[in-house]
Amino acid sequence: MSVVWTMIAKRLGLGLLTLFVISIIIFGATELLPGDLATSILGQSATPETVAAIRKELGLDLPAHTRYLNWLVAALQGDFGTSLANKRPIADLIGTRLGNTLFLALYAAAIAVPLSLMLGILAALYRNTVFDRAANALALTSISFPEFFVAYILIFVLAQSGLFPSIARMDASTSFGEALYRTFLPALTLTLVVTAHMMRMTRAAIINLLASPYIEMARLKGMNPMRVILKHALPNALAPIITVVALNLAYLITGVVVVEVVFVYPGLGQLMVDSVAKRDIPVVQAVALIFAAAYVLLNLTADVLSTLSNPRLIHRK
């Protein structure tokens, strides 16, 4: 077991380093974007005097590295500051949105992960049959439509008939059941978007093992094909499956801005895009770090689980 603990400690350390580098990249990239908060807030109404006044008040006239260091020192003390654009504390801005983002991601994952594992296993079991081909073709068709288009089709079919709401409004008073109902369409959209990838990987990972001698052996002994897959193939195929599930979970948390826009769902993606457009650097930084942390943690979890699923990796020579 100590192998696992060492790995976790090492990876967390690397993760912190990753976050640090990302904060520099995001800061640099946002700096490189033409314009700054002053010009983007004033837009067509900007005049040189008002732009200068805003820059002065917000300290945007300081050199970039000074501003970055100021931010870093505060952030290291746990203070992410306030939004430059609307002066609200960033912790408040992010709090509910982070909750919403996680809620939707978990909701979609709760449907998509079991569904895609099941379909993947069945497709491997009935490989090259009509079922396999049809499941594959359907899954591929669903991922070849852009997300917003899938969303529009679902709205047309399921919302215009009055079955589900077309916009997923949430506030503090929304009950859990109500929230599940309201966010059903965005969750379904995301399910359609991520299922194909996970299903195909499950199928491929299992089929990859079916030619191995030990599977051959089990089959020759007359074992039921479903049992062969579940007892012998699946445990050894877990590592790649876990990796791809983790990747898709990370996507559900960090990549769903388009779905948020279509369903008017107040999540972090929209906040990030808006803040980039307004060059509100502290908010951009905070959201980017949350996204990066989610990615690092999910990847770490995936690696730990893969290691645990394979005794050979734990008792490495």
Next chain:
Amino acid sequence: MATLVTLLWIAVAIAAALGAGWLFRAGAVAVTRGPLARALRGAPLTAAFGMLVILLYILVAIFAPVIAPFAEREVVGSQFLPWEAPYYLGTDNLGRDMFSRLVYGARNTVGIAFATTALAFAIGSVLGLLAATVGGWLDQVLSRVVDILMAIPSLIFSLLLLTIFGTSIVTLILVIATIDATRVFRLARSVAQNIVVMDYIEAAKLRGEGLWRLITREILPNAMAPLVAEFGLRFCFVFLMISALSFLGVGVQPPTADWGSMVRENATLITFGDVTPLLPAGAIALLTVAVNFVVDWMLHRASGLKE
């Protein structure tokens, strides 16, 4: 009743597709020889259909100016004309011929997607294989850089980069290829890591084979299957990426026709039950399915399973 009719049409379409696949396979077997013909004879109908579709797309892309009745950007009439000759699929919101734009779209879209994916694989797999083979500090540096790039959400990262560098087709290809290359790198590296510990690699090293030869002759052929599978999906994700980017306001420059942007431009119509946006979306979907059918077949051959 309507559902039944729809189902019937779907059944007819599938039957027609399989029939076309069968004819194509028969034709292909007849004109080829040797191992290729033998391989083709064993191809399932789905793979044959996939190859047929890919071939058709390539032909359309190459001969677009011959096939399309109108120029790509020409405004031929008023907007949203019905599906009648000479505008077989009607006109778009500016009065340009929809059929011609779809045909030119094949050229632009498939071209961009292919260039992007090829570039991503060239960068990603070379670096990935190199990292796994050489190991040590090179592996550490490359892996950490890739970790960092992958931890930034790809859509937002490309939005940032495209805003900084502008949205010409070349920057679009470079930006998406760079982001995709990180994914390919990870895959190539993890696959190659399992290969480099094999005895035959050890033997090749002892024979004194150079690094380049080792990678191209010994490792790459054995890592090909998962890379090809990944290629199939990545290829299609490029369309989606372009479409999502045009949703957020950056994308291919007008008046160039590309399917991703065409879906975006007409997408609102679908919420009124108008099927226009299904045309470019369907074109993307058909290609995705076709490419992956072929990929599945190649994977199956590589896995060594008999049935």
Next chain:
Amino acid sequence: MSTNDLKTAGLSRRGLLKSATALGAAGLILPASVRRAMAQPKRGGTIRIAFASGNTTDSLDPATWDSQFVQSFNTARNNTLTEIAPDGSLVGEIAESWEASADAKTWTFKIREGVTFHSGKSVTPDDVVASINYHRGEESKSAAKPYVDPIDDIKADGQNVVVTLSGGNADFPFIMADYHLVVLPSADGKIDPLTTDGCGGYVLDSFEPGVSVKMSRNPNYWKSDRAWFDNVELLSIVDAAARQNALITGEVDVIDSVDLNTVALLQRAPGINVLPIAGNQHYVFVMDTRAAPYSDNNVRQALKYGIDRQELVDKILQGYGEVGNDIPIGRQQPYYNTELEQKTYDPDKAKFHLKEAGMDSLNVQLSVADSAFAGAVDAGVLFSERAAAAGINIEVVREPSDGYWDNVWMKKPFCASYWGGRPTQDLMFSVAYQGGAPWNESFWDNARFGELLVAARSELDDDKRRAMYWEMQDLCANEGGTVIPMFASYVMAHTDAVGIPEVVGANQGMDGLRAIERWWFA
């Protein structure tokens, strides 16, 4: 001239404005279903309005209100000194009345008594002074700064507020109706720009930037014939399809900025009414008149003849608008030059002007983005297609929407832009056409035009003033650097349940930003 004379002059000006805008009102033909809903206003209900704008970075600070979402919600929360009535005339709001000195340099506003903020505090002249001062001066970060810059001095005098201008301006009270210049409570001569307080018809309950605003009726509102809804919910739904779907599925009652590509389909949906309002909003392609080849007026004229205006109105606006004539003045405005020849698409004339400029063909780049105006990219493509017939090759460059106003507008020599229009001709010309004005996007600097503008600003004889404005429009159309191909209507949509007044304000979208307090449930 005594104060009395000026007052009559002011009155007659207002009278003139009224008769002129009646024209605009007559041009507004409402569908039968809308007229049916026009019963007597009554109280009650929760109105839900979806806006195409709204951003997670939105702020309560009046210096920053940049979109219809924040503008509408803050206009419901607050009052300004004056209000532009639906017919385009000016009426008092916090100011009960106003009068000017003989040279129109000093203006005295009498502040209405008995108006209170939501907190219970009375609205005083000091609050007004502090609120205006917030936008003035060196330190000002306000988008409205150029409007209040001509104010030399502003002070409270009993129940009055006295404003001294650096130069005479007969239209000054119109400026005080600007949505930035709301009256907020002050302490020690300063307002708190982030206050949630206000003196308007609705009290702010919650504000989630980029998501929603909830407000409830102010029970002490001084206007008895306004603010009919009990509660208001404003949503930001940026995606056009999502907005229309929300209306169709009954999740909202009103939407702004209908997607024109599908407006015909939306109109067919049961229980939905499309409400187009023709105003002064216009879409433009603007050239930098200092830069070659646009410094040659023949090139500018060639481009003006090379654009098919009617096609743009048909295909970009779906008919919801009017052809423009390269002047930023709407047909319903009082000094619109009716005798100016309307430019039409004429490749031969365009070629003629090119030849005059010594060219056979012209290659230019046109920078566009849909953040300049909805459909700008498509409009650029159509412009390019038509101009080709005159030997003008326009390469359309789609710029990123993000940062368009900062990186492209007034930086690239030929680009798309838009103007919401201004309530008075003087304001429109001063803001965007006067040489050296901060938003003079074409950098056009015409001496004669400048002279006329200053003279007309304080000219009180109506005929003389009209003659001056007509000449200015002539100069603008035939020498200016701005192609104004179309005037776009504000296109909104609402359900049958919503009652709409007979005359809807055209000075801004959403009934001059005041739909919330002017509309009701039928």
